[in-house]
Amino acid sequence: MEVHPGASSPALARDRRTVLASIYRHRGPSTARAIADRTGLSTLVVIPALEDLVAEGLVSRRAWDPDERSRPVWSYQLTPQGRRTYQSQL
DSSP states (O other): OOOOTTTTSHHHHHHHHHHHHHHHHHTSOBOHHHHHHHHOOOHHHHHHHHHHHHHTTSEEEEEEOSSSSSOOEEEEEEOHHHHHHHHHTO
16 A cells, blocks of 8 residues: 555544545545535645545545546545445544
């Protein structure tokens, strides 16, 4: 598993929990921009948090092309493991 610098910092842990909660509450696929908009975090914070969550198997990532002409964007949603992990922290 790839670990980002500072992965054990409290701020990163808080950001990952915030991102995980946003995806859980939305109950459907979300883009990094949508997560950033809902949480008030910048995409520069959201994207590394998402990468970590994907690497841990808590979130899945899929290419999504809304109009089939532009460059696809990534959409993210909880895996069953991610849902259990989030619910166990409630």
